[in-house]
Amino acid sequence: MAPETKVFATPASEETLQRVVAGLKDRNIEAVIVDSGDDARRLVLEKVPRGSEVHSGKSKTLQDAGIMELITDTAMFDALRPRYMKMDRQTQAREIRKLIAGPDYMLGSVAAVTEDGILVAGSATASQLGPYAYASGKVILVVGSQKVVPDVAAAFRRIREYILPWEDAQVRALVPTGSFVGKILIIEREWIAGRVEVILVRAPIGI
Secondary structure, eight states, X not given: OOGGGGGGGSOOOHHHHHHHHHXXXXXXXXXXXXXXXXXXXXXXXXXXXXXXXXXXOOOHHHHHHTHHHHHTOTTTSEEHHHXXXXXXXXXXXXXXXXXXXXXXXXEEOXXXXXXXXXXXXXXXXXXXXXXXXXXXXXXXXXXXXXXEESSHHHHHHIIIIIXXXXXXXXXXXXXXXXXXXXXXXXXXXXXXXXXXXEEEESSOOOO
């Protein structure tokens, strides 16, 4: 890891996390701090009623916390990811778009959160960004404390200088084209109270 990007893997202090929570709440976004990925998983299980329609973007944070495995369990939830992954992307593209465009519950993470509570998410396909921004009924974002940055400019740097090289390497192991930053979503404030909730994890989790 290059010295200049090491800061993007460093967990935030307790004082900073409390400041982030205050900033999120000022922006009409619910926020809670937990110690670990296990705590985050237990909290998600409490917040998403059994049988609910649920979807998620691809997320190392959710994978590391065991949340991805949880919310793709079709015995527990009406999980959209297992359903659409069985569909043909060439002949059923329209059906896939409509299926995952506005789930009742959307789980995921973001690339960064600023100290004053602005959420920044980057994506190549942007399939998760529509539900984050508006279309999902409830959004739950699990965010490791190492993703806290001073401002939006630092959030952009974290995406391009830290996350993208890692993501590109993962994609190139499967396909030669690699990855790229296609679209970036900035959430400065939420309109509907209670719609978006952030679970901040003290321990670094995800990338």
